[in-house]
Amino acid sequence: xxxxxxxxxxxxxxxxxxxxxxxxxxxxxxxxxxxxxxxxxxxxxxxxxxxxxxxxxxxxxxxxxxxxxxxxxxxxxxxxxxxxxxxxxxxxxxxxxxxxxxxxxxxxxxxxxxxxxxxxxxxxxxxxxxxxxxxxxxxxxxxxxxxxxxxxxxxxxx
Numbered sequence: 001x002x003x004x005x006x007x008x009x010x011x012x013x014x015x016x017x018x019x020x021x022x023x024x025x026x027x028x029x030x031x032x033x034x035x036x037x038x039x040x041x042x043x044x045x046x047x048x049x050x051x052x053x054x055x056x057x058x059x060x061x062x063x064x065x066x067x068x069x070x071x072x073x074x075x076x077x078x079x080x081x082x083x084x085x086x087x088x089x090x091x092x093x094x095x096x097x098x099x100x101x102x103x104x105x106x107x108x109x110x111x112x113x114x115x116x117x118x119x120x121x122x123x124x125x126x127x128x129x130x131x132x133x134x135x136x137x138x139x140x141x142x143x144x145x146x147x148x149x150x151x152x153x154x155x156x157x158x
Contacts, residue, residue, distance in 0.1 A: 013115040023128030032089035038072035055109040057099045062088040
């Protein structure tokens with residue numbers, strides 16, 4: 001009998017809606033995250049937010065701050081703290097590269113999305129520089145023009 005395919009509806013991805021709006025992202029890194037059991041269950045249920053989260057390099061390790069993972073509804077007294085600081089797991093060469101970029105100034109390390117890769121939770125972080133107000137307006141204008149072009153192409157007779 002053939003193996004049953006994995007249920008694609010269970011796959012959940014948590015995105016930061018503010019990250020791409022407020023920052024122009026350069027280099028991206030995929031990092032593991034150190035979690036407790038109830039945190040994984042909450043993320044699988046989609047009960048996490050990384051909109052206000054940021055990452056820092058402290059003592060040669062990368063830490064994720066302000067990521068909100070709700071307490072597991074069916075947890076017990078050993079449930080996790082929702083806003084605790086979590087360690088990101090990266091290769092040493094990536095940590096060194098990130099640390100050099102942050103020390104040079106003008107860049108921040110922002111979590112972009114949190115997702116499952118097989119059974120593991122991964123966090124995609126990116127080095128970004130803050131956008132000014134006029135940069136955001138230019139992005140909105142560009143999106144509006146692209147939307148109008150795609151609608152015009154759809155309405156065009158074939």
